[in-house]
Amino acid sequence: MKVRARPKGGALLLASLATFGCGDSGPGTAAQNSTCNSPSSSFTITDDTNYSLSNSFTIQMSTLKDATDLTFDWSGLTRDFFGKPVDPLADIDVVLISLWHLTPAALSTALQNDNLSLSSNAGAITTYPDGSYTSQNLLGFNSLGNPLPVADLWKRFDTSNPNFQYPQDQYTFMAMASTGTILGKGARTLSLFNIAPGSNVTRLDLTNDSTKLDYSVHLTGAKAVKVPGALPGLTIDWGQMTVNALGNEYIPAQITQAVVAHFATSSRADLEAQFLNLESAADGWWSGKVLSGTSIDLGTLANANGGTFPGVDGSGIWLAALFCTESCNNPAPWSITFLESCK
Amino acid sequence: MQVVAQGGGKTYTSNVYTVKSGFLPNGLPTMKVSDKNASALFSGGGFTVNCTGIAGTTGISGSKGTSYAFIFDKDGDMVWALDLTNTVATGCSRARISPDAKYMWAGNFANVSTSGALMRVTMDGLGSPKNYAFPGRSHDFSFLPGGHVLFFQQQNGGGYTNNKEGPDWIKDLDPETGTATTVYDETTDFATEIANSSGAHTNFAAYIPELKAVSFSMRHISTVGLLSYPAGKLLTVFGGTRTAFSNMTWDVQHGHDVRSDHLWIFNNNGTGGGASVLGFRYDIASKMATQTLNYSSGVASTAFGDVTELPNTNLFVTYSTSGVFHEISMTGTLLREISTTTPLGYSEHLATLYGPPPPFDR
Numbered sequence: 001m002k003v004r005a006r007p008k009g010g011a012l013l014l015a016s017l018a019t020f021g022c023g024d025s026g027p028g029t030a031a032q033n034s035t036c037n038s039p040s041s042s043f044t045i046t047d048d049t050n051y052s053l054s055n056s057f058t059i060q061m062s063t064l065k066d067a068t069d070l071t072f073d074w075s076g077l078t079r080d081f082f083g084k085p086v087d088p089l090a091d092i093d094v095v096l097i098s099l100w101h102l103t104p105a106a107l108s109t110a111l112q113n114d115n116l117s118l119s120s121n122a123g124a125i126t127t128y129p130d131g132s133y134t135s136q137n138l139l140g141f142n143s144l145g146n147p148l149p150v151a152d153l154w155k156r157f158d159t160s161n162p163n164f165q166y167p168q169d170q171y172t173f174m175a176m177a178s179t180g181t182i183l184g185k186g187a188r189t190l191s192l193f194n195i196a197p198g199s200n201v202t203r204l205d206l207t208n209d210s211t212k213l214d215y216s217v218h219l220t221g222a223k224a225v226k227v228p229g230a231l232p233g234l235t236i237d238w239g240q241m242t243v244n245a246l247g248n249e250y251i252p253a254q255i256t257q258a259v260v261a262h263f264a265t266s267s268r269a270d271l272e273a274q275f276l277n278l279e280s281a282a283d284g285w286w287s288g289k290v291l292s293g294t295s296i297d298l299g300t301l302a303n304a305n306g307g308t309f310p311g312v313d314g315s316g317i318w319l320a321a322l323f324c325t326e327s328c329n330n331p332a333p334w335s336i337t338f339l340e341s342c343k
Numbered sequence: 344m345q346v347v348a349q350g351g352g353k354t355y356t357s358n359v360y361t362v363k364s365g366f367l368p369n370g371l372p373t374m375k376v377s378d379k380n381a382s383a384l385f386s387g388g389g390f391t392v393n394c395t396g397i398a399g400t401t402g403i404s405g406s407k408g409t410s411y412a413f414i415f416d417k418d419g420d421m422v423w424a425l426d427l428t429n430t431v432a433t434g435c436s437r438a439r440i441s442p443d444a445k446y447m448w449a450g451n452f453a454n455v456s457t458s459g460a461l462m463r464v465t466m467d468g469l470g471s472p473k474n475y476a477f478p479g480r481s482h483d484f485s486f487l488p489g490g491h492v493l494f495f496q497q498q499n500g501g502g503y504t505n506n507k508e509g510p511d512w513i514k515d516l517d518p519e520t521g522t523a524t525t526v527y528d529e530t531t532d533f534a535t536e537i538a539n540s541s542g543a544h545t546n547f548a549a550y551i552p553e554l555k556a557v558s559f560s561m562r563h564i565s566t567v568g569l570l571s572y573p574a575g576k577l578l579t580v581f582g583g584t585r586t587a588f589s590n591m592t593w594d595v596q597h598g599h600d601v602r603s604d605h606l607w608i609f610n611n612n613g614t615g616g617g618a619s620v621l622g623f624r625y626d627i628a629s630k631m632a633t634q635t636l637n638y639s640s641g642v643a644s645t646a647f648g649d650v651t652e653l654p655n656t657n658l659f660v661t662y663s664t665s666g667v668f669h670e671i672s673m674t675g676t677l678l679r680e681i682s683t684t685t686p687l688g689y690s691e692h693l694a695t696l697y698g699p700p701p702p703f704d705r
Binding site for chain 1: 506
């Protein structure tokens, strides 16, 4: 199912792109049931139990005037590319302008594949709004909160500067407005631009239309896993996974968060339609940090009230989602596994 | 664990002991290794000590990402790591193994800040770390003879005075007593240059055993100074307006490696769209220098970055903010590239985890 993210309100799944379903409202494919025949409370997920996800960004591209104290304005940003409401004054904690040795197309592709290599980065400047402003001029930006020598700034923003080394057919600037101040995390919108002496555009507006997100999710091919009912101490093992939902390498040691969710009455089609609001739609949501290794006892996961995962039953849909939260930019779960109670 | 020793024609076998260590955390940077000439690598690729945290430590209130000190091996596999996130060294920009190989030390970035701190923890990660708070300390530290620690500290105690960072002191810490003594006051020889700039912004310091000297880098005046140790007398100046060598000019440096007759500079604002590694032969007496290398790979590191000459004469280059390592020959041939997804601090690269680390491995 292809979806364009639209305003829906409510909470997001970890403020994430995390998508369900492919127009299939029926049950998943045949469940793996080895656990039902074994006294073990452990189960191992494999690539065929996983969902798949693809996404693409359409990011506004501009050409701005070089050697100019440009204005960057995010006052018009009231919805992020997930469709979540944004208060431009209160919610934007950092605006980052970075320079990449990539064309706009290559940069967009790297973003959608969650494969934007830092080795292509050629520098970044920042501003940290304190709730009192929604625009900043170029000369008002800083370097990680510290003063930025103006001479250093013009080496990247003045094409006539003797030290300018960034031909604009090879390099692209990216403006990112984010919630939270950890660079590269919590993006709410993006905009790309080049600079040129012939341009008369001196202002870049970050708006609801700066970034459009399209995504496509497939769940129908994912085999459900049979697990003993009413058993909290289930251990999920992801050590045999090789490919994540985006089609990239599944590196087991990058899993840092686990979630079990229960939807008592929803169908897969329902979940698909609510995919950006799964946490708020769930009847049960237990999460926990994965400190080390390739498995976790789901009985250690807890909900917001401290209640621990009780085990699955025969009602509705149960799923286990595993996340890479440290080294990944795309916050979608690397795997989602449907759990079905043994008869 | 069992120790087996042989000598005098006899074999001695210890009892079997259980060793318990901490765990290797998930979420560590993943290293992607690409070899161009594996047979020419130092020690087959060796071990690299580094840390993460500079991306989440901006000095801005509420900004805090995870921070780890780690060691990875020749294959890019993590073999040791410690979560620093909730320690004084969070926002780590430098980690080093102590000369006696008993401790891992870590220091936070603490750029122009009062939060400067160092921490040491036993290599097994168990027990309580020992913390050292030095307001105005930042970026880097290294080891001096006798296990002492070399670091630098803003003279204003951290932060800006009249929008300037001002000069630093170069200091010598006795880790057992926690006492730090001043080796050198940058105003002794560079008062004018620092005053005419926005400050010294000292960002790297190292001990050079063969010279019994200390080198230190002042970013804002593109200068590396060389001091006698422990006397703290200026021996010579590389780069900047005070350079003793007229052909040593560059725009901003961090890491460097000074040897008795040559040096390597990590030049942040290099050529080719990235940082450059510059090499020079020099002679203090004649004040003559010859450039031997300009390695400009196009990879950037707008802050941090370092270059170290390895015992086999290869150079180990770290592009910190791009998360890239290059091992190159001293003539600039790329032998190996390692890349990761996270900005890094300065590197320590060594052949073994059981011998003295650089610079005491030469």
